[in-house]
Amino acid sequence: MYHIPVLLKECIDGLNIKPDGVYVDVTFGGGGHSRLITEHLTTGKLFSFDQDEDAVANAESITYPGFQLIKSNFRHLRKFLKLYGAAKVDGILGDLGISSHQIDAPARGFSTRFPAQLDMRMDQTGDVSARDIVNSYSEEQLHKILGMYGEVKNARTLAAAITRNRFSKSIETTNDLISILQQYAPKGKEYKYYAQVFQALRIEVNQELTALEEMLSQAADVLRPGGRLVILSYHSLEDRLVKNFIRTGKFSGEAEKDLYGNTNVPFHIVTKKPIEPDADEIARNPRARSAKLRIAERI
Ligand SMILES: C[S@@+](CC[C@H](N)C(=O)[O-])C[C@H]1O[C@@H](n2cnc3c(N)ncnc32)[C@H](O)[C@@H]1O
Incomplete structure (x- = not known):
């Protein structure tokens, strides 16, 4: 098994998919989330990013005609969407961190369990x-x-x-x-x-926090009003960035105010508290245990 998708239903519900909408999965991995997104589309489009060659090979199993895999770091989100003529989108999903495949493949050097060269490059x-x-x-x-x-x-x-x-x-x-x-x-x-x-x-x-900040900033730009941002994170450093960004439009500090004292935040928060996997899911998939899902809607 390449990777067991985490909080699958909750992520798809969070995207609020319109069958003719345009969606982005910035972390394709084994394609578990992407596959289910395409099942909710009729004429819509899905662009999925991954920077890992191994993940890209999984794209062959998705036959939906409106699906496009983009082998790139998600920090180039806006540039690639523009290239594919999709400057504005209806939803963005990010399932951060590494896949089970990456951690379980000894040669990638991510795991403390196997002797290997110290590599750890996702790309x-x-x-x-x-x-x-x-x-x-x-x-x-x-x-x-x-x-x-x-x-x-x-x-x-x-x-x-x-x-x-x-x-x-x-x-x-x-x-x-x-x-x-x-x-x-x-x-x-x-x-x-x-x-x-x-x-x-x-x-x-992998410059993970910088890439996340760049992707989130661009996400605010490319999402249409009413578009959803759905982000799963697995440690507090990532979760803090996501939480601050959807609350204030910034990664630290308070939201900026205009001349009249009105705050100008780009998102409406859908999940006041993050959604976490229940005991059943954690029993089935212990790697889900630290997941936190935050959902926001572009204003
Ligand atoms: C947790 S897995 C995603 C699993 C996927 N949702 C599934 O259901 O199979 C994260 C994936 O995102 C990719 N990834 C992480 N950071 C990335 C980045 N900055 N740009 C592109 N891909 C990234 C990793 O290579 C990995 O394949």
Whole structure:
């Protein structure tokens, strides 16, 4: 199984699909959400983005004539929609992060469970891998990303240890890195610690938060009034950006006011509290457990 779609029905309901509308799935993956979107369309269109070669291969299984796969980072949303003559759309779905396939394919280097080259690029043509980061970032840069993106408590100590270790021999594989992490992980919580460090590297390799900010800003531009923004996130850094953006139109701080003191927010919030998977879904698919779904409507 490439990937089990999370909160599938809730996402599709959230998009409020019109059979002749234009929709975008910015994270195609195994195509679970995309497939169901096409089943709600008659003459409408679906544009699906993914930057991963492996995901693109799944597009062959979707035969709906109004479907178009775009192999690109979703940070280029507006440019590609314009290219395909769809400057305005009725709904955008984003199911952030990595697919089960990416984490389960040992060679991709995302998993703490398999020996592999430290890669972690979602886009196999990307210039920077996790190996480059652990071997070339300064101690201060490593400290910053481990603390910010992994919420690693002893980020400063670990950054110093990584730079010390790579001095004698470069850090090439997941096992090389884990052998360093072992010495700094809290006892009994080793796997959580490894996962935090791997998360930090993954976010940095793929510039995930910057890409998300760019995509959301463009989403506000390309959505028609009444169009829906439906975003599933899996950790608090992403969820915070999504929440702030739909509340204020910005990623931090309060909404801007015009001369008369009226706020000018682009969205009406549909889900006051995020939707989360229920116990049944988590039992069927434990990887859904941290999902938070937020839905907003373009004003
Ligand atoms: C959680 S999976 C999506 C699963 C999909 N909804 C399904 O049901 O199969 C996330 C996918 O988004 C892709 N992705 C993540 N960030 C991306 C970005 N910035 N641009 C393009 N694709 C991205 C990943 O390569 C991965 O295939």
